[in-house]
Amino acid sequence: MLVRRGEAGGTDVKVIENLPGSRRVSWIHRNSAGEEIGREDDPTDTYDPRTRPWYIGARGSDDLFWSEVYIFFTQRVPGITVSARHRDAQGRIRLFGVDITLDALSHFLASLKIGRSGRAVIIDDTGQLIAEPGGLTMAREVNGEPAAPRIDEVGDDVLTMPMTASASRGWDIAQSRSAAAPTSR
Numbered sequence: 001m002l003v004r005r006g007e008a009g010g011t012d013v014k015v016i017e018n019l020p021g022s023r024r025v026s027w028i029h030r031n032s033a034g035e036e037i038g039r040e041d042d043p044t045d046t047y048d049p050r051t052r053p054w055y056i057g058a059r060g061s062d063d064l065f066w067s068e069v070y071i072f073f074t075q076r077v078p079g080i081t082v083s084a085r086h087r088d089a090q091g092r093i094r095l096f097g098v099d100i101t102l103d104a105l106s107h108f109l110a111s112l113k114i115g116r117s118g119r120a121v122i123i124d125d126t127g128q129l130i131a132e133p134g135g136l137t138m139a140r141e142v143n144g145e146p147a148a149p150r151i152d153e154v155g156d157d158v159l160t161m162p163m164t165a166s167a168s169r170g171w172d173i174a175q176s177r178s179a180a181a182p183t184s185r
Contacts, residue, residue: 002074004099008032014074016047047073054097058083069102069130078102080130105131127151 002014009032017024025045029038049055052073057065067081083097109120110133122130127150 004075006030010037014045016045016049018048018050049095049097052081054081054083055095058085058095058097059093061085068124069128072099072101075099075101079104102131103135106133106135109133123151 001016004012004014006012006029011030011034013028013030015024015026015028017026025042025047027038027040027042028036031037053070054065054067057067062085065083067083069078069080071077072079079099079101081097081099083095086094086096088094105122109122109131112120112133114120119133121132124130129151
């Protein structure tokens with residue numbers, strides 16, 4: 001099931017039923033009061049969450065699983081997914097994912113006030129720029145899909161200076177998540 005914001009404050013719900021021998025994808029549209037205002041089947045939809053990295057990652061983890069940046073199947077926009085596994089009272093495993101567009105992250109970062117001229121950015125442990133207040137331009141391709149730029153590809157000295165300084169001191173950005181200990185190179 002996929003739930004997303006619809007028109008005028010409503011919701012759109014995509015329901016995927018993978019039953020033995022059949023497959024059905026339906027969209028249910030609700031207005032802002034929660035009343036159903038439309039329903040349609042989509043026999044051309046081939047999306048199968050069981051094949052997606054966010055699903056596979058959550059299935060094999062007892063913790064929250066954060067995906068790398070990828071292009072969302074339905075919206076065709078870049079984002080990340082946080083997903084989790086849950087075992088219900090009958091012992092069935094359920095997987096849940098929440099998609100966060102890079103645009104939504106960028107809007108959130110733009111809303112932050114950091115001193116007189118500060119700004120916040122989100123960078124992963126490989127140096128890929130995930131979000132920045134001005135929004136991202138997907139400047140390169142990885143495996144045929146648009147990808148967010150690496151921090152050293154955006155041409156912003158203020159952003160690259162800490163990365164360069166960390167590297168010259170022997171610091172590994174991946175370790176800054178835990179102990180931020182120097183590495184020996």
